[in-house]
Amino acid sequence: MRSYRFRIYPSKAQQERMLQHMELCRWLYNELLRAIRENPSLGRIDTQRLIVELKKEKPELKEVYSKVLQMVNHQLWNNLTVLKALKKNGHKVGRLRYKTSPNSWKTLNYNQSGFKLDEERKRLRLSKVGEVPIKLHRRIKGKIKGVIIKRTKTGKWYAIFQAEEEPEPLPRTGRAVGIDLGVAHFVVDSDGNAFENPLFLEKSLERIKKIQRRLSRKQKGSKNWERERIKLAKAYEKLTNQRNDFLHKLALYYVRNYDIIVVENLKPKNMVGNGNKSLNRRLLDSSLGAFIRILSDKAERAGRRVVFVEPAYTSRTCSRCGFVVEELPLLERVFRCSKCGLVMDRDLNASLNILKRGLDEGLGRPDCLWREDLYPVSCLMRPSSRGKSSL
Template sequence: MIISYKYPIFPDEATQQKLAEALDACRWLYNRLLQELNEAKEKGIKLTTYDTQNMIPVLKLENPKLNLVYSKVLQMVNYTLWSNIKGLSASKKNGRKIGRLRFKGYGWYKTMYYNQSGFKLDQDHGCLHLSKIGDIKIKMHRKVQGCIKAILIKREGRQWFAIVQADQEPETLPATGKSVGIDVGLKSFAVDTDGNSVENPRFAEKVATKVKNIQRRLSRAMKGSNNREKFKEKLNKVHERINNQRLDFLHKLSRHYVNNYDIICVEDLDVKGLKEKGYNKGTHRNIHDASWSKFIFMLSYKAESAGRKLIKVDPRNTTQRCSTCGSIVRKELSDRIHECPYCGFSCDRDYNASMNILIAGMEQPVVPIESKPLHHISVMQVLAMKWEALPSRVG
């Protein structure tokens, strides 16, 4: 399976200039190929991936800066364009209202893809060589395992990163003999069938006022001024910090479940569909901040690499159904306690949902169970990984 490793790189000023010029050349090529596709569509001509790829040598004559970029990287620009087109087509088939593919403005093309060749990574000396760019210092905080297939160079604000993709064999963890059902939500980020209630970190909400103040000052600054660039950089740093905090939390929580359970059952959530429902703006922001999809994605690939099993179940009625007798007990969002009028079972609504998720995932019959008092797990406990003795493998 393909595993990605992300490392910070530290190009000098001359190399940064080369990287920036290469990215802008890739942006120009992306826009030019998109223009060709739009013009061909208006004329009723249907182009293929190979047609646009064959245009690249001709476009090098039109824009000599393309010669400063490794040929495979230019081919991957064409691949990215067609991947975006296919993604839009798939969304349209699913009934979503999607417009046309947009052109990339200055600074909006941030990734170069070296696929299979054009790079050399010296892990012992922390040096990355890129064709037509040169040598760049790279901070290898852990060694890459397996065969390196590709390297992506990404600009995030003023920082540069290398994302190394390697094909490696799954490292199976020893069996634990345990299974778990997890219900994700907004009041608690996750409640599981062992009675653990993980606090929702709400990283974006905690700095919402700060973000709003910076955005207000940014909107008032004159376009093109140094002041505007200063506030733009401040805003980027705040968002980068939020994203880093969120990723750290999700990585450690997902690693805990993969390390400690053989079978993990979760809801097969349509998060985009939830965002399109008639919730208020605050609820939409909270759903986005929670990043349930990212958490489930992390569970998925980590479970696969560790020889665990992730089961996604139909989310319908997981909250409304009684986990003891199977009866449907209707609840509003404000109802935090599940009280079954048929069998008398009472527990936290999220714990009841987690039990239903486990029952559905394991395809077990409904049997009487005992209510468990929830054990609150703080964000700091997750980040410190101290709420249970865990194996040393983290990340």
Template sequence: MKVRYTFRCYPTDTQAQELSRVFGHTRFTWNWALRLRTDAWANGERINYNQSSAALTALKKTPEHQWLNEVSCVPLQQSLRNLQTAFGNFFAGRAKYPRFKSKRDRQSAEYTTSAFKYTNSVLSLAKIGKLKVRWSRSFTSQPTTVTISKTGAGRYYVSLVLDETPQTFAKTGESIGVDLGINRLATLSNGERIANLRFTRKYETKLAKAQKSLSRKTKGSGRWNRQRIKVAKVHEKLSNARVDHLNKVTTDIVRRFDVIAVEDLNVRGLVRNRKLAKHISDASFGRFVSMLDYKCVWRGKALVKIDRFFPSSKRCWCCGYVAQAMPLTVRNWQCPDCKREHDRDENAAKNIWNFAVGLTV
């Protein structure tokens, strides 16, 4: 099974300069190939990876593009392969049309086995040398690809792809239904409630102050660039805190339950609600479910996705009565048939669990 592990790395000043050159060459290759393929498509032609690779080889031989030979050729070829994948996803309807890359976005370069060496926790990249990496976990297999990246906040990360068999969690014989929400991040069918820590609200004052200071500076100046990095650091801290919380919550759920049932939410449709879009994005429903998905595969558990049109909130989990309407303002309701009092989210979680284990038809 292919797994990806990411670690923080600390290049020297010389290595940082060389990496900046690699990022620039890789970004140029992507943008050049994207323009080449876009212009060809406009003229009724199609250019694939092999043709763009041959064109890149010819480009390197021209006097005005000799500088492309200053760095390892592997990241440039991988950039073409990644562009081919991006076009494949676009034509399959899984993604939008590939975009041009900017030097102010996240920078990355991918190396294959011919351009890096990993031995005894020492990682060395072609024309870069040995990198200082903070290894936070151990692994036995050799990495197949290495991606080094630089975030907008100026931090460097190394991402390794390995072929490993993750350790499975012990079977508990338990199953659970999970209802996602804004007031509470998740409500479980056993009555357990997981708080929504609302990280955007926690950092929004600090972020607003940093962005206000950025807006008062001349774009492109040294002070503007230093303030831009400060804003990026706040964004990165917010994102890291959210991901850390989601990782802890999902790992705990996967560890305790063998079968986990969730709704297959249309998150893209939900965020069209301009009153709730900010809170839905902050809760990260899509990432929560995707984390449960791959962790269940890794750990030998099962994830069941319930149809998004299943009336989990409007249906009484005791007698099956379905209410005609259930606005979001209604957090508690009483079933007219069995007179049972329901918490909206807990009732939905129980309905999701009942449907997953076959108690609901």
């Protein structure tokens, strides 16, 4: 379950109505709690049925959406369960308290039904309240299970949606892959595939630099400056969208094709460095972090496994015999083992080490997938797949 919080803007009349509903919820909570105190044999279903009786006694309750009232009962029993658990664990807790002070009930819980979100018109329809404008600053992924309306202390109103991202397990492939994240290529994997940062990202980056230069020549706060500033914000937004699109496709490729995906544990120190990094470098760093997040998310939903390994010496270790070479300058693109004579693209060699390390350490069963016939360590980067950037 994931929560999405959006600001809503109910009218004065709607606000009054919702506050009234909250007070009725508070009254109901106290009534149900009183009933349980008087008759401790009552269960969750009994108090649920009691709501129907109470509606006769207090007809105003009918003004509140019935499911919202049911959720008050739900909340009460949850509180009782939590209290019981605390007691069991030796905590000194008293009895569940009545909510005596006005406005101490602050939510309306629409579970499963009684609400409708119109994303196009940016309106949230709440049963027994009406249509409320909503500021949707992000998309809700997955199936919406419910919405909780909340009023903050400062009088702001929010709608908190609960959405369920459904897992979509993919069929097993019986394959594992190691991925080297890098500078020369965006990723190189242990099957010899290389993916570059796509060209359109560079174009967008060039455009951003151009606007930045123009912006720096304008007088701050002037009309022209403001215009350039908006252009810059839009260019950044476009770049981010393009980048995310690329990262999503790339992550999907790995999740579809492999059961186990081994990547380096990116340390913040690798990502920060000195403050004067170029725009290109910063874009790359943020992209690597975003890629790992997207990959992990997709893998979890698909029932795949992402294994993180320490990146130390993955470039300098021979993937065939394990020998660690003295040094390997960043510009040197070929790995040469002085012990066994292996000659291999440096990133491919690193990705093979990453895979091996993941299978050795991450899974604790070195032999489960590490088979030379599946992952020929002597293979060189396949020329046809080099520089592949379209997926």
